[in-house]
Amino acid sequence: MPVIKSAKKRVRISAKRTALNREWKDRLKSSIKKFERLVEEGNVAEAKEQLQETFKVIDKAANKGIIHKNNAARKKSRLSKMLNKTA
DSSP, X not given: XXXXXXXXXXXXXXXXXXXXXXXXXXXXXXXXXXXXXXXXXXXXXXXXXXXXXXXXXXHHHHHTTSSOXXXXXHHHHHHHHHHHHHO
């Protein structure tokens, strides 16, 4: 454990940021999986609605620095492509 006051603070901040990053990544992954499940089932109307929600989560994660903006763009592109194949 750190002894210096600033090092203790860094440990606290690191733990807090790790928890937030994990929360956002979990939210992102579950949203994508929900969309993929709807596409596999063939629910195109519900999948379109879920796609919009998934895009919001992806964009927010990119803005917060959880994922890189190019990673976000790639995910959005692949999800759109997946929906267009079924529709």
